Amino acid sequence: MKTILETKNICFEYENFKLKNINISLKHGDFVGIIGPNGSGKSTTLKLITKLIKPKSGKVFIFGKNLEKASRSFIASKVSFVRQEFNPTFEFKVKDIIELGAIHIKKSFFNTVNDSSKIKKCLAMVELTGYENRYFSTLSGGEQRRVLIARSLFQETPIIIVDELTAHLDISHAIQIVEILKKLTESGKSILAAFHNINIASKYCNYLYALKDGELIFQGTPKDVINKENIKKLYNKEFYILNHPVYNYPVVTV
Ligand SMILES: Nc1ncnc2c1ncn2[C@@H]1O[C@H](COP(=O)(O)OP(=O)(O)OP(=O)(O)O)[C@@H](O)[C@H]1O
DSSP states (O other): OOEEEEEEEEEEEETTEEEEEEOOEEETTOEEEEEOOTTSSHHHHHHHHTTSSOOSEEEEEETTEEGGGOOHHHHHHHEEEEOSOOOOSSOOBHHHHHHHTTGGGOSOSSOOHHHHHHHHHHHHHTTOTTOTTSBGGGSOHHHHHHHHHHHHHHHTOSEEEESSTTTTOOHHHHHHHHHHHHHHHHTTOEEEEEOSOHHHHHHHOSEEEEEETTEEEEEESHHHHOSHHHHHHHHSSOOEEEEOTTTOOEEEEO
8 A cells, every 4th residue: 555644754852852753654544543651742743744843854745745845735635633632712613613624625715505514414423413503612522522523524635633532532432433534544544643542542553653752662553562561661550461352452451
């Protein structure tokens, strides 16, 4: 399969944190997860890949195009990004939030009948039918998160990047969202997501990158990455690793 997103030795620095030589790649149909403890650099990596911040050195390529030279509309047509935090300054309705996500690739600013049926469809996919006229600020954390996933579906990009995929979601909605994304990979879309829930990443991702203190310390299939020794090194704590009795993937437990 063809590589559609690639980082080459990207480095970045905040005052008290360094991200070092990150090499990540994503192919058509991949569901790739980034795991690692709080503050290990997952969000920073995703922000670099989506050009929200610029690397100190190294390069990012999306469909072979150097991100440095890519326009905002090119990026928006290829990548949608569900960020961990999203606090709009104005009172937006759910339907506006969804449309604004794809404003750069729309031919016209004005709503069309086609758009509103597409918004309905995307909301139905995340079980928020009838929410289009609700004010975003009045939704629960989990509902807001699902609106942002719906916005990403509305954008219809070949690459979907999600920071902390299961943030604010109860276990049932977390699985529902992950399964929607997994289904999209079967039709050729590619997902890159940061996970705190390693067991969900283990079941659904075909490849994992493990970040610690700004460095990629392990990578490979969930079976390669998730074992007692690696998880201890990653989180500085002992866990039990079991094998899922039905689906045969490694499960981390206390
Ligand atoms: N704007 C910023 N200015 C200064 N330091 C920052 C900034 N954003 C992040 N950092 C620091 O960079 C480090 C990596 O943060 P990052 O958000 O990438 O980690 P993360 O792995 O996504 O963490 P979490 O699992 O808690 O979401 C942290 O130490 C954080 O405090």
